[in-house]
Amino acid sequence: MRTSAVGLLSLLCLAGPLAAQEGKSSGGPLSAIDWLSESVATPVAAGTSAPAPVIDEPPVTKAGGALPATVTTSALDGPSPDGVGLIAPKVSGLPHDLWGVGLTHEIAERLVSHPDDDLPALRQLFLTLLLAEVAAPVDADGKGELLQVRIDKLLALGALEQAAALIQAAGTPSPELFRRAFDVALLTGAEDRACQFMAEEPHLAPTLPARIFCLARSGDWDTAALTIRTSKALNQITADQEALLSRFLDPDLYEGDPVPKAPDPVTPLDWMMYAAIGEPLPTEGLPIAFSYAELGPRAGWKAQVEAAERLTRAGTIPPNVILGLYTERDPAASGGVWDRVAAFQAFEAAISSGDAARVAATLPEAWAKMQEAELEVPFATLFGKPLQEMALTGEAGDIALRVGLLSPYAETVARKRKPATAEEAFLLALAAGDPSLVLPPDSLGRAIAAAFREPTPSTEAKALLDGNRKGEAIIVAIDNIGRGVQGDLRGVTEGLSLLRLVGLESVARRTALELMILERRG
Structure with missing residues (x-):
């Protein structure tokens, strides 16, 4: 099972983590x-x-x-x-x-x-x-x-x-x-x-690299070239900087020469210059912020789709962006991202047609591909409502229920749906706001129900809340739930309890539903 939950947000800390100072x-x-x-x-x-x-x-x-x-x-x-x-x-x-x-x-x-x-x-x-x-x-x-x-x-x-x-x-x-x-x-x-x-x-x-870059962008190539030569003569830029900046100004002059080695870490200015000389650095191994650079038309379609998936998974761009990119053109090949594109396109065409039989035939594959990419919640945001308007049964009906419960329309779904299993009964009660009245289906469900039956936050979060430090208490609650995702179910109870005590009831419900439905358990 997957151990990470999404990244609204992926970006960065693998290559460029934030670091708190000691004091x-x-x-x-x-x-x-x-x-x-x-x-x-x-x-x-x-x-x-x-x-x-x-x-x-x-x-x-x-x-x-x-x-x-x-x-x-x-x-x-x-x-x-x-x-x-x-x-x-x-x-x-x-x-x-x-x-x-x-x-x-x-x-x-x-x-x-x-x-x-x-x-x-x-x-x-x-x-x-x-x-x-x-x-x-x-x-x-x-x-x-x-x-x-x-x-x-x-x-x-x-x-x-x-x-x-x-x-x-x-x-x-x-x-x-x-x-x-x-x-x-x-x-x-x-x-x-x-x-x-x-x-x-x-x-x-x-700085000199930024000044040279901006001079070139404005078309003042002569001044940019002079600045490079003067800066190099005065040892104000390194040999590597001089090589990259010179190639940036006149790539044709260096055709056939080895490309300067990428610095570590790569900065956005570095990335822009490597892209300008026709040697773009892949963003997959860079901090997630660099994915933005591949959302635009200067990147190929595959790179755009993959960048949008990372940012959508992180929750920092709206789901409509990935919807537009997934449906922009026909897949160029098969496997990996192309299979996701094909499955998404088939389902999107089916839902647009209003044909329940087509939807039932394409939903399972599309849902499996969204699970594979951890894009279930964006998918639910896009299609949760129209799926509830169709009479689906069997596997497609079960998936449609879960999609609806992950969508902004979860409470409406809970009011209209009658449970077919004990697990569904718990999920619907959770969406309605009172799962403590229904028998939980497993240990995770019991940890969730306890937070709704008798909220009990962690000692640290409670002390912060009592000490008029509500914002910090909320951060601790989020961290407690993250600990619960990794297997410490007490953290689930404690974190959800604090969210409810500070009035974030809807967040607590959505989080609990995601815990139950998404494959995010350690």
């Missing part, structure tokens, strides 16, 4: 990403001042939106950057005083160390924590330390557009935030806008 007194940043491009020469530490955020600005919805077209300013006595968010409390379901009396460094450590393999519902909850508009921690001093940690974690989860929008909401970026915005722009196809913004903001002091 705030060290003076270093609370988080760090080793694959960020050195786009500015003297990036400030996370602890230095940043402009106050502009909170009345609408969030961006397009990639690259972290780079404002015009510079915005705000009053010096404005709210703390650490309180900036994209989701209001009435939408997120989280209180405005989410962090309570929690301290910045302790909150940051929990965010940074949180693993990236949550169940889909928990991944969405964690993303909401990162994006929520809440009060800054009590010790926030306007430096935006927690804001940067949140942005870095979003990058680590592959949520590039969300990170871009959060940077935009914070107002004019500091050099540290611009470094992140620059790389987001590179990976989402907005590099020209990033270069323009850098040119208009002299205080950002672009």
